[in-house]
Amino acid sequence: MPPRTATKSSSSKTPKETRQKAGTASLVIVESPTKAKTLTQYLGKGYHVMASVGHVKDLPKSKFGIDIEHDFTPQYETIKGKVKILSGIKAAGKNASAIYLASDPDREGEAIAWHIAEELQSNRAAPIFRVLVSEITKKGVAAAMQAPTQIDMNKVNAQQARRVLDRIVGYKISPLLWEKIRYGLSAGRVQSVAIRLICEREVLIAAFVSLESWSVSVLLETRNQTKDLGEQFWARLVEQGGQPLALSTQQEADTIVSALTPLSYHVSDIEKKERRQKPQPPFITSRLQQDAVRQLHFAPEKTMRIAQQLYEGIETRAEGPVGLITYMRTDSVRVSPDFQQETLAWISATYGETYSPATPNVYKSKKQAQEAHEAIRPTGLSRDPERVREDLTSDQYRLYQLIWNRYIASQMAPAVLDVTRLHITAGDFLLRATGTQVRFKGFTIVYQEGREESLPPDETQGGVLLPYVSTGQTLFACNIEPKQHFTQPPPRYNEALLIHDLEEQGIGRPSTYATILSTLQQRKYVERQEGRFFTTDLGRMVNEMLVAHFPDIVNVAFTAQMEDRLDQIEEGAAEWVETVRDFYGPFSQHLEAARKEMRNMKTDQKPTDIPCKQCGKTMVIKWGRFGKYLACSGYPDCKNTQEFEETGQGIKIVPKDTPTDQVCAECGKPLVIKTSKFGRFLGCSGYPECKHTQPLGTDVVCPETGCDGQIVEKRSRKGKVFYSCSRYPACTFALWDRPLSRACPQCQAPYLVEKAGRGGQVQVCCASRACGYRESSAEAVVTNSASLRP
Numbered sequence: 001m002p003p004r005t006a007t008k009s010s011s012s013k014t015p016k017e018t019r020q021k022a023g024t025a026s027l028v029i030v031e032s033p034t035k036a037k038t039l040t041q042y043l044g045k046g047y048h049v050m051a052s053v054g055h056v057k058d059l060p061k062s063k064f065g066i067d068i069e070h071d072f073t074p075q076y077e078t079i080k081g082k083v084k085i086l087s088g089i090k091a092a093g094k095n096a097s098a099i100y101l102a103s104d105p106d107r108e109g110e111a112i113a114w115h116i117a118e119e120l121q122s123n124r125a126a127p128i129f130r131v132l133v134s135e136i137t138k139k140g141v142a143a144a145m146q147a148p149t150q151i152d153m154n155k156v157n158a159q160q161a162r163r164v165l166d167r168i169v170g171y172k173i174s175p176l177l178w179e180k181i182r183y184g185l186s187a188g189r190v191q192s193v194a195i196r197l198i199c200e201r202e203v204l205i206a207a208f209v210s211l212e213s214w215s216v217s218v219l220l221e222t223r224n225q226t227k228d229l230g231e232q233f234w235a236r237l238v239e240q241g242g243q244p245l246a247l248s249t250q251q252e253a254d255t256i257v258s259a260l261t262p263l264s265y266h267v268s269d270i271e272k273k274e275r276r277q278k279p280q281p282p283f284i285t286s287r288l289q290q291d292a293v294r295q296l297h298f299a300p301e302k303t304m305r306i307a308q309q310l311y312e313g314i315e316t317r318a319e320g321p322v323g324l325i326t327y328m329r330t331d332s333v334r335v336s337p338d339f340q341q342e343t344l345a346w347i348s349a350t351y352g353e354t355y356s357p358a359t360p361n362v363y364k365s366k367k368q369a370q371e372a373h374e375a376i377r378p379t380g381l382s383r384d385p386e387r388v389r390e391d392l393t394s395d396q397y398r399l400y401q402l403i404w405n406r407y408i409a410s411q412m413a414p415a416v417l418d419v420t421r422l423h424i425t426a427g428d429f430l431l432r433a434t435g436t437q438v439r440f441k442g443f444t445i446v447y448q449e450g451r452e453e454s455l456p457p458d459e460t461q462g463g464v465l466l467p468y469v470s471t472g473q474t475l476f477a478c479n480i481e482p483k484q485h486f487t488q489p490p491p492r493y494n495e496a497l498l499i500h501d502l503e504e505q506g507i508g509r510p511s512t513y514a515t516i517l518s519t520l521q522q523r524k525y526v527e528r529q530e531g532r533f534f535t536t537d538l539g540r541m542v543n544e545m546l547v548a549h550f551p552d553i554v555n556v557a558f559t560a561q562m563e564d565r566l567d568q569i570e571e572g573a574a575e576w577v578e579t580v581r582d583f584y585g586p587f588s589q590h591l592e593a594a595r596k597e598m599r600n601m602k603t604d605q606k607p608t609d610i611p612c613k614q615c616g617k618t619m620v621i622k623w624g625r626f627g628k629y630l631a632c633s634g635y636p637d638c639k640n641t642q643e644f645e646e647t648g649q650g651i652k653i654v655p656k657d658t659p660t661d662q663v664c665a666e667c668g669k670p671l672v673i674k675t676s677k678f679g680r681f682l683g684c685s686g687y688p689e690c691k692h693t694q695p696l697g698t699d700v701v702c703p704e705t706g707c708d709g710q711i712v713e714k715r716s717r718k719g720k721v722f723y724s725c726s727r728y729p730a731c732t733f734a735l736w737d738r739p740l741s742r743a744c745p746q747c748q749a750p751y752l753v754e755k756a757g758r759g760g761q762v763q764v765c766c767a768s769r770a771c772g773y774r775e776s777s778a779e780a781v782v783t784n785s786a787s788l789r790p
Contacts, residue, residue: 090119265474270470326375695713713738
């Protein structure tokens with residue numbers, strides 16, 4: 001039986017000829033009810049719009065569903081719950097003069113259209129056409145309906161290949177993980193590479209050795225001949241005797257300070273350069289997800305959900321339902337030339353002609369980008385964020401504003417900066433100070449790209465002004481300050497960094513990133529703490545097994561090559577069956593070997609020299625539902641278990657109940673800190689006779705005026721620890737960071753908080769962003785610009 005391929009309508013008539021012949025309405029099928037509602041408003045009485053509510057057919061859930069012996073033929077079946085929807089579509093198709101499949105313009109949308117077309121053609125329905133609606137506006141829908149096409153067989157087969165490959169990996173490896181590690185685990189073709197990247201980053205962080213270094217900065221002042229006080233600025237020492245200066249100890253820094261103290265300082269050189277900062281291109285899917293993480297703190301899944309709403313149509317007071325953005329799953333930065341010209345006129349009218357470039361800005365897409373699509377942009381310049389704000393939810397408004405600002409900025413003139421660098425000599429020492437002045441704001445008046453917190457700031461971003469000086473001018477040292485620094489480990493991944501690396505290495509596609517990141521957390525392979533991904537014992541174990549037994553599946557280069565093959569299928573340059581066959585041969589060999597050689601963690605145990613407190617026998621390390629734990633080697637006679645942590649000094653026992661100095665309010669016995677699957681809490685040591693429990697306190701008094709409650713530790717529905725007032729719901733004060741009962745020494749706030757810094761290191765800082773007080777475990781401050789105070 002040959003593999004299934006897309007079928008095309010046999011009708012040679014145009015949609016217009018079909019409508020003239022029949023008096024009945026044409027049928028338009030879209031994916032979502034919201035999209036259906038919007039199109040109904042635009043198309044009018046001659047059309048009946050129905051929604052498939054996503055895919056109507058897919059591989060079965062209860063079985064493998066792929067006939068490997070017959071060219072990997074997929075065995076599709078109607079999705080549970082879609083029988084009634086599909087029946088309604090088929091019934092409507094019988095009476096329609098023409099059928100238009102208007103599902104989303106991507107691989108998944110093409111597959112949906114293909115499945116529906118097959119069902120309708122078997123029903124002897126009317127002629128079927130494919131329409132691609134990139135923007136759901138009256139103009140965009142009309143243009144799509146006037147240029148119908150046929151189902152793209154190459155795009156369908158690319159989707160089929162991906163679906164079959166993912167099914168092979170998921171349905172063949174996952175049961176093996178159930179057998180060897182724990183029931184309910186999953187392995188995914190792209191998901192497994194993502195967890196490997198996170199695990200390898202953890203290894204780098206664990207192996208990182210922080211190196212100490214020192215810098216010396218001098219606070220310099222300009223003075224006139226009457227010795228009136230002048231302007232001050234900081235300069236950093238960079239060279240001695242013409243060689244770069246590297247200080248590794250405080251003693252070396254103190255020696256330099258002593259040498260600098262008696263010297264006079266002179267301006268030896270002044271460099272002034274004009275720097276033109278160009279805008280970034282409009283958003284593609286991956287860049288939108290990254291910037292939404294950094295600027296809005298939206299998870300990628302949330303970003304895509306809201307973007308879908310903005311694309312499908314928002315009920316506005318001025319126009320009724322209208323799509324506010326173009327299709328949000330795209331890797332192209334192309335913009336319609338007509339819309340660009342319209343944008344340039346709008347920029348000139350809004351900001352002035354100097355902000356509009358003489359010719360439109362053109363950006364180059366990546367090699368594999370689908371240039372038929374446009375970048376993510378607003379559908380109309382009359383729908384600026386403020387004008388439609390009342391029609392949007394808060395999250396919709398924030399994301400739409402981000403998309404709007406990025407697009408408008410992408411079409412604007414560059415910013416022009418004056419960068420000044422002062423070279424200052426003192427004996428055989430050379431110091432530098434760098435300052436930037438914004439001459440012309442350009443696109444920055446609208447938008448600045450979100451920057452990853454772990455990256456050092458660009459000193460030429462503007463804001464640092466240096467005083468006017470002349471070559472040979474004498475400067476006066478007001479203060480010489482040494483500063484200690486420590487090299488930092490690579491930062492743990494957050495959503496933005498992981499998406500960036502997946503995209504850079506060609507892993508997966510932007511439309512799948514949100515699902516991948518969500519799955520990693522759902523499967524408990526990673527935990528998200530303070531916005532960063534931490535691998536769990538389970539995640540590390542699964543990764544270890546996959547790396548050992550399925551090297552290709554978790555190989556970055558191999559997975560990227562497979563993505564290229566899928567793109568080639570879509571372009572008609574490769575066959576999908578051949579692609580799957582090339583993958584399956586080596587994969588099946590690895591699978592067979594893994595079934596024989598993979599360790600069974602359910603029965604595997606590692607001996608220790610730790611004695612059991614109940615029977616005296618040695619404890620062993622076992623693997624369980626919640627990870628590694630200590631169990632008595634005398635099981636089942638002795639069922640004692642114990643939690644532990646592995647440190648550089650060996651195994652550290654985690655007490656089941658940690659004593660406290662508090663007493664039970666019901667029986668007077670000491671309270672102990674207990675741990676359950678819902679988190680930590682205080683419980684009576686007299687359990688089970690006394691079952692008293694209470695939240696774990698922090699010794700921080702609630703800062704709300706008039707409240708006498710205490711801040712206690714709690715856990716959200718999703719398992720994340722947070723801190724709130726013990727008098728809830730009377731008092732709703734809450735925060736995510738652990739509070740400390742220490743007043744801020746800078747602004748006198750009643751408490752400080754602990755935050756995870758770069759590499760997961762804990763930093764203590766003020767809860768008020770306006771204050772900005774921060775102290776690290778190393779008590780070090782990294783200064784990134786010589787012209788800033790160190």
